[in-house]
Amino acid sequence: MLRSDVEYYLREDLGYNDISCTLVPDREVRAVIFTKEDCTLAGLDIAMEFFNYLGILAETEYKQGDTVKKGSRIFSLRGSSVSILRSERVVLNFLGHLCGIATLTRSCVDTVRKFSDTKVACTRKTTPGLREYEKKAVIAGGGDPHRFNLSDAVMIKDNHVKMMGIESAIESARKKASFTQKIEVEVESTDDALLAAGFGADIIMLDNMAPATVIKTMEALRKASVPEHIIIEVSGGIGPGNLEEYAKTGVDVISMGSIIHQARWVDISLEFTS
Incomplete structure (x- = not known):
């Protein structure tokens, strides 16, 4: 994904006066991204593009196409609380949509x-x-x-x-x-x-x-x-x-x-x- 694409998707979600994400103290925090159902993973590389752009350290033990169980921790995150909140919806939208496609494809295959x-x-x-x-x-x-x-x-x-x-x-x-x-x-x-x-x-x-x-x-x-x-x-x-x-x-x-x-x-x- 090009840097301009990352900025476009973030700008679409943040708008021009983001109060919600800046309500919290801006300090280093840890967070996890996890799945609430069994699925096949896709979009991990896209999620990393957003994390890298926002300076968030992200780690995962999985790769594209892995099948995971409900409750699996897809990413462990460390970074600015404000940055993580700003990445949240865009990253989850991509992951939810693309994992859905990968999961249905795997079932059909x-x-x-x-x-x-x-x-x-x-x-x-x-x-x-x-x-x-x-x-x-x-x-x-x-x-x-x-x-x-x-x-x-x-x-x-x-x-x-x-x-x-x-x-x-x-x-x-x-x-x-x-x-x-x-x-x-x-x-x-x-x-x-x-x-x-x-x-x-x-x-x-x-x-x-x-x-x-x-x-x-x-x-x-x-x-x-x-x-x-x-x-x-x-x-x-x-x-x-x-x-x-x-x-x-x-x-x-x-x-x-x-x-x-x-x-x-x-x-x-x-x-x-x-």
Whole structure:
């Protein structure tokens, strides 16, 4: 996190006349940050950015992706009482939000692992301004970040296909894309999946398909001897409630916007100990 980002988030919370944090005597104190429920940790590096900026000595025995029990002490803090109070809400907001994403991601990955080695990925359905941190929380939970932005790969979606057709869209992408960029095509039918494979897509996304249709499409692709290097991804309407059915389909990747936008914040608190 850039210094300017740290200052922006602190300024947003402190405002221009912070009386609350300056009510207490400004002296060296100790404090702890602990979790009130079991969770997978994420955002520890971000918390350290705020502590370092405010001159707070912070220690932790944990790392990103560790799973901890209710009551676990995530950080031990020592520093100015005023500075610790000023860091409190911003740090807890980041930790609560990002640990929530990591925890849900870990749960989804564990569900899929009962049936296959299929990757669990997030999408670009992220909070504006927080994408980098939310995707890193997915990584902490054992998931795949997918694309961080539109430049990472070329995505041919339904509106591209409606305007250009699958073949023309792939041909145009091949001409414009770097050799380092994969071309992914979103399809909604078995026939279009076969077309995308035939025209040289690197990744085929089966969008909003029911599990039974995904299985049918996978069988059709195998019968057509589609090259093994083509990655098959499924996405759209997938959440913890129906994840098991998609885990049984044999796809390479299950991408889920829900592991970010449906993640529940983890309850994390800060208390002075002296």
